[in-house]
Amino acid sequence: MSDFGQIKVLVPRCICNINESRELYVNSDGFTPLEISWNGGFVTKIKSIDIDELDEVKRILFPRFAEAHAHFDKAFSWNNFPNLRSDYANALSVNLEEHITRTPKKVIKRAKKSMNYAISNGYRAIRTHIDTYLSQDEEIWNEIFNLRKEYSNLLELQFVALAPLEFWSTLNGEILAKKLTQNNGLLGGVLVPPFNKDIHSSLSHLLKLAMKFNLGVDLHVDESSFQPGRGMKLLLKIIDKLNCNIPITCSHSSSILLLKNREIHKIGKRIAERNIKVIALPLTNFWLLNRDQNNNSLQRPVAPVKQLQQSFVDVSIGSDNVQDPWYPFGNFDPFYLMSHAMPMLQLNPWDRLTLSAFLNAPSRLLGLTWDGILSVGCPADFVLVEGNNWGDIFSNSIKRKVLIKGNWYQK
């Protein structure tokens, strides 16, 4: 294996940080042609390419991606546990049926399948939630932690223990929290309507436990089409009361969209002030929420990406479920995600903030050492796709090559 090389590629201009004395040429889709050299797994030189050499440049470069929100413990379980009603309530009920059949062997098999797809499709890191119940088999967690070490050269893994909120007030909750501190883990839970009276104290306990062990928290918040923003408001209230400053992520935050724009900006400002990160998950939201079996409604609650970004919230866009009761499609492919999410949310691929949500914000969210901005000294960790405009990426079955630490990845 040689870990040096050179390529001529097009790169989205807004993810380049390079020193060039002349102004860079940028085409109408926002790509700039560059010659990139690497050695020892890191980029050593970046040079602009003259316009008259553009015909030679037939590939587009992206940094390897980071997936902000996955569930690889249940991925590819759709065949045995389909949710043919395709709504949230039935997804939850089929999920519970599936959960009682789980064994460490099944979970590891799904996890490995997910990771192998993810690596060859171009991911370098994944934050995945793992269902955790009061009776959760400890063995599953031990094997999952081992998997993290096994794949560490190819993929960085981060785990969120997705438990009922009250789990974090139990002794088992405290034991698992301690283990998560040693394994790059976070505490997770679900904060959606209907809100019962115990939720306030369970959520306070969860945040206090996270503060005690200095752990991050990632919650499924307001994944719903009613009681808009109520989970987020409750969370903000408790955070203020506890003066809690651990890293907090709000996944989904879907029903916020149903608030008035003025209120969205107001809540966005509070989210930004508390440095809370938001992950929009349009694929599952569009599939599951506000379904009417007889009519099409275009009212789909999904985190208001643009309004939140305008309020300076760091928003990531993630995939969520893959071929399980919550979502029947997908295969851990960042280009599948982008090609669906951009038209759904009317996000232009040539805008900096759009690419930030897919490339840089997830890297920051996962605390990766590289935020995905191309510069001299950055890792030679890239995905190369054949083509020279966004239409080539989103219209065809794409041809890609993955470079990991300066070496071309082979399955």
Ligand SMILES: [Zn+2]
């Ligand atoms: Zn999820």
